[in-house]
Amino acid sequence: MYIECKDLLKTYxxxxxxxxxxDHVDFGVERGEFVVILGHSGSGKTTLLxxxxxxxxxxxxxxxxxxxxxxxxxxxxxxxxxxxxxxxxFQFASxxxxxxxxxxILLPLSFTNDPQGDRQYALELLERVGLSGRQDDLPGxxxxxxxxxxxxxxxxxxxxxxxxxxxxxxxxxxxxxxxILAIFKKFNQRGVTFLVVTHNKDLALDQDKPRFFDMQNGSxxxxxxx
Amino acid sequence: xxxxxxxxxxxxxxxxxSLWRRRGKNFSVFFVFTLVISLLASFxxxxxxxxxxxxxxxxHAPEITVQRMVAGRQESIPVAYADKIKGxxxxxxxxxxxxxxxxxxxxxxNITVMALPHVPKLGQETLxxxxxxxxGEGGGAVIxxxxxxxxxxxxxxxxxxxxxDLTLKSFAVxxxxxxxxxxxxxxxxxxxxxxxxxxxxxDAGVATDLLVEVVNPMxxxxxxxxxxxxLPGTRVVTRPQILKTYQAVFSWRSGFAAICLLSALAAFIIxxxxxxxxMSPEERREISILKILGWQTPDVLMVRFWESFVMxxxxxxxxxxxxxxxxxxxxxxxxxxxxxGWSVLRPGLSFTPAVGGADLLLxxxxxxxxxxxxxxxxxxxxxxVATDSALRG
Numbered sequence: 248m249y250i251e252c253k254d255l256l257k258t259y260x261x262x263x264x265x266x267x268x269x270d271h272v273d274f275g276v277e278r279g280e281f282v283v284i285l286g287h288s289g290s291g292k293t294t295l296l297x298x299x300x301x302x303x304x305x306x307x308x309x310x311x312x313x314x315x316x317x318x319x320x321x322x323x324x325x326x327x328x329x330x331x332x333x334x335x336x337f338q339f340a341s342x343x344x345x346x347x348x349x350x351x352i353l354l355p356l357s358f359t360n361d362p363q364g365d366r367q368y369a370l371e372l373l374e375r376v377g378l379s380g381r382q383d384d385l386p387g388x389x390x391x392x393x394x395x396x397x398x399x400x401x402x403x404x405x406x407x408x409x410x411x412x413x414x415x416x417x418x419x420x421x422x423x424x425x426x427i428l429a430i431f432k433k434f435n436q437r438g439v440t441f442l443v444v445t446h447n448k449d450l451a452l453d454q455d456k457p458r459f460f461d462m463q464n465g466s467x468x469x470x471x472x473x
Numbered sequence: 474x475x476x477x478x479x480x481x482x483x484x485x486x487x488x489x490x491s492l493w494r495r496r497g498k499n500f501s502v503f504f505v506f507t508l509v510i511s512l513l514a515s516f517x518x519x520x521x522x523x524x525x526x527x528x529x530x531x532x533h534a535p536e537i538t539v540q541r542m543v544a545g546r547q548e549s550i551p552v553a554y555a556d557k558i559k560g561x562x563x564x565x566x567x568x569x570x571x572x573x574x575x576x577x578x579x580x581x582x583n584i585t586v587m588a589l590p591h592v593p594k595l596g597q598e599t600l601x602x603x604x605x606x607x608x609g610e611g612g613g614a615v616i617x618x619x620x621x622x623x624x625x626x627x628x629x630x631x632x633x634x635x636x637x638d639l640t641l642k643s644f645a646v647x648x649x650x651x652x653x654x655x656x657x658x659x660x661x662x663x664x665x666x667x668x669x670x671x672x673x674x675x676d677a678g679v680a681t682d683l684l685v686e687v688v689n690p691m692x693x694x695x696x697x698x699x700x701x702x703x704l705p706g707t708r709v710v711t712r713p714q715i716l717k718t719y720q721a722v723f724s725w726r727s728g729f730a731a732i733c734l735l736s737a738l739a740a741f742i743i744x745x746x747x748x749x750x751x752m753s754p755e756e757r758r759e760i761s762i763l764k765i766l767g768w769q770t771p772d773v774l775m776v777r778f779w780e781s782f783v784m785x786x787x788x789x790x791x792x793x794x795x796x797x798x799x800x801x802x803x804x805x806x807x808x809x810x811x812x813x814g815w816s817v818l819r820p821g822l823s824f825t826p827a828v829g830g831a832d833l834l835l836x837x838x839x840x841x842x843x844x845x846x847x848x849x850x851x852x853x854x855x856x857x858v859a860t861d862s863a864l865r866g
Contacts, residue, residue, distance in 0.1 A: 302765060323769050330767020343759050345494035355766040357487060358480045405767075 248275035249313060249440060250299060250409070256307035257294050257465075268294040270465030271308070278408075281431075281441045281454045285470075286462035292444040293338060295462065296411045299442065300333055301325040312409070330355055334402035336412035341398055342386040348373065348397050349382035355405045365404070372400040375430055377423065391418040399427060403434065410434070412443045416450060428453055484772060488779035502745070503788050509738050510792025510840050511799065512807075517836060518800045519808060520724060521827030527719040529599070529654050531712055535568075535684035537697050538710045547708070549679035554704060558685055561699050565688045569680035571669035575634045580623050586634070586662045588669020599658070601651030611668055614644040618652055619659035637674045644668070653825065738840060745847040760855055770853075777852035778845065785841040793828075793836065800826040 257269040268291040276282050286292050297303040299310055301317045310317040312332070317325065329335075342351045352369040373379055376396040378389075386394050395418045402410060410431075416424040432454055435441055443450065451457035459470045492499050539558065541550035555567040571588040606613025624632050630646040650658035670677065687696050697709045760773050799805060804824055 300765075326764070326767050326769040328767075329765065335765055337765075341758075341762050341765075343762060344755065345491075350490075354763070357483050357768070358772075401766075 248311075249278040249280075250276040250442070251311045252295075252299065252308065253311075254308035255295070255298060255305055255310060257291075257298060257303065257305050267291075267465045269298060269305070272465075272467045274460065274467055274469070276440060276442060276458075278440055279435065279438045281435050281451065281457040282443065282460065283451045283457055284442070284444045284460045284462055284467070285446060285448060286444075287446060290462045291465040292462050293413055295467070296413055296442065296444055300335060300411050301329060330358075331405060332408045334405060334407035334410045336399055336402045336410065336415045338413040338417065342394055342401075344386050347383050347385060348378065348389070351386065351397055352401045352404055354401065369400070369404055372403055373397075376400045377426060392420060392423055395419060396423065396427070399430070403430075407439065409440045409442065412441065412445075414445055414447075415443060416445075416447065480772075481775070484775045485779050488776045489783065491776065492780050492783060499784060503784055503791075505741060506785065506788035506840070506844065507791045507795065509741055510789055510836065511795035513735070513738065513839065514793045514796030514832075514836055515799050515805065515808060517832045518796055518826040518828055519805050519824065521829060521832060522800060522824045524720060524724075525825075525827040526653065526655060527657070527716060531657070531716055531719075534657075534712050534715065535570075536687050536690065536693050536712050537685035537700065539683040539685060539700055539704065540681070540708045540710070541706060542708050543706070547681075549675060550682055550707070552678055552680055552683075554707070555683055557703055558683065558700055561696060561703065563688050563692050563696050564685055566686040568684040568686070569666065570682050570684050571666060571673060571675060572681045573669075573673045575672070577623055582619075582623050583660065584620055584623065584634075584662060585660050586664065586669060586672060588664050588666045588672075590666040599651055599654045600648050603646070603648030605663075606647045606665065611665060612643060612645055613647045614662050614664040614668075615648040615650065616646055616663075617650045617658040617661040618655055620662055621649060623660070634672055636672060642668070642672045735839070738843075742843045742847045745844060757855055760852075774849060774853055778849050781845050781848040782841075785844045789837060789841050792840070793833065797826050797828065800824050 252272055252274050255269050255272040256267070259266045259268055270291070272295065284292050284295065294303065298305050299312075299317075301310075301320075304318060312328070315328075317328075320328065342348075343354070346354070349366070349369055352372065353365055356365045370379070370382060373382055376399055378393060378396055378400070381389065381393070386397070389397065395415075399415060402412070415431075416427055419427060428450065431441060431443075435454060441454075451459070460467050461470045539550065539554070541548050541554075552569050555569065558564055558567045568590060573586055574583045575586055576583055600615070601618075603615070605615055620626075626632060626646070631643060632646070633641040633643045636642050644662070644664060650661065664672075666680075669675075675681075685696070685700065687693055693711050693713065697711050700709045701707065763773055764770070799807065801824065
């Protein structure tokens with residue numbers, strides 16, 4: 248298994264009560280798979296992504312990526328893993344408002360040594376998400392959907408092996424959504440593993456052999472079809 | 474190693490652009506910080522300037538001065554006292570001196586006239602223009618910068634003062650003291666002993682005080698004590714005592730002002746701490762996004778460190794330059810009266826800023842270091858927050 252979660256548990260305390268966001272989840276993803284996790288809001292989908300991406304400590308269980316246990320790594324090693332191997336697409340656009348579009352896209356590559364090559368690739372990605380020519384704009388000058396597309400371009404800039412996406416097409420119109428899904432498909436065909444959290448069942452329609460999971464009250468189970 | 478430096482350069486680049494992106498807020502902080510540092514530095518430089526001037530002037534001052542006191546007031550001292558002082562082991566020479574004040578009614582200022590039996594041994598840096606009178610020649614004088622202006626001499630090189638009987642006593646200007654010695658010579662006229670006695674109406678057998686030169690400067694205090702014991706009705710003042718008095722007076726005034734300004738600096742630092750610890754949601758979100766994208770906590774802290782360091786260093790540089798201009802060009806207009814005291818407001822004094830490495834280091838330690846601590850520590854606390862907060866919007 249490329250990504251493997253075993254007996255994963257995450258709880259939150261809120262006003263004296265304990266909420267179980269991820270309840271003893273076991274599941275695995277092979278390299279190059281396109282996995283869709285469906286579920287209503289509050290079912291624990293985002294927390295699961297956080298745990299897999301090494302952003303939140305689990306209360307129990309393990310998350311292994313390529314046979315390396317996330318939580319046996321130091322903070323620095325986790326940061327390097329996030330920087331080199333994972334592309335994040337947030338539920339919200341999550342751009343830094345005072346950076347230009349191009350600077351936002353290049354943010355994960357702040358410490359690399361090929362600024363010219365990086366810039367060229369960033370412009371290429373920007374073109375792919377339909378925003379060529381907008382590289383010098385500030386996020387405030389873009390619509391919500393356009394900001395989301397910039398965030399998607401940013402998630403691919405470090406040529407990640409895994410994309411963790413949280414409602415990636417939430418703010419997009421139908422045409423743009425199809426364009427983004429086409430990009431996902433292209434990257435998926437090149438071997439990038441996708442783990443997409445959504446409540447949009449149509450999102451995976453065009454993907455090659457997607458796998459579906461349903462999450463309810465912190466529990467995860469695989470469903471065979473839409 | 475190369476990778477490390479490249480990473481630091483990238484972080485510095487990000488920090489500088491971050492400063493520029495929030496230029497409105499940062500400029501306000503920079504402005505206030507610069508102002509506080511410049512005020513603090515002004516006091517520091519002014520005190521240094523005053524003490525430097527005092528030291529320059531005192532280099533050629535008498536090692537021991539003996540004055541006769543009657544009923545707590547200074548009276549003329551008999552020249553015959555000099556013979557008793559000469560009898561003390563370790564005394565090289567005793568010189569009589571006549572001095573006093575003459576009031577200029579036109580400008581309302583006092584001018585100090587000092588008369589010596591010989592040409593004083595002064596360094597070339599003390600005398601700016603001309604020279605002293607020739608031995609035995611009467612009516613010659615060397616004057617300070619302030620006297621030149623106060624008497625409005627222009628190109629004229631002679632002036633007159635009133636004797637006690639209101640007749641006029643004339644002097645010819647032989648030389649002018651350099652501005653560097655202004656603290657002691659600004660309002661000074663030096664002339665011969667005979668001319669001094671003539672001006673102040675003193676008899677030949679008395680002087681205002683006696684100046685004692687010793688063989689070994691290490692024994693100044695011992696010889697001063699022996700003079701006090703030999704001549705009980707006298708006041709004995711030594712050169713180190715005068716310097717200490719200057720240091721005490723100026724350092725006390727500067728210290729008092731510095732305490733007031735340090736309070737302002739402390740208030741600013743507390744404000745910076747408060748501001749940094751209550752980081753805006755945007756700033757917290759930015760830190761969270763950076764961490765999700767693979768930045769490490771030390772990287773985030775380095776960004777904050779460089780932002781604060783560049784800001785503090787720029788404010789420190791501008792503050793010290795402003796202070797230098799304030800003292801050197803504007804002649805410390807803001808604190809002149811505080812530091813000089815009203816008694817010496819007339820005649821005036823020209824300041825040359827004295828900037829030492831220790832002064833700069835002290836200012837740096839008092840301003841830049843606390844500001845760095847006040848901004849980086851809260852950022853460290855903030856950088857330790859849950860990384861996934863930006864994921865939830």
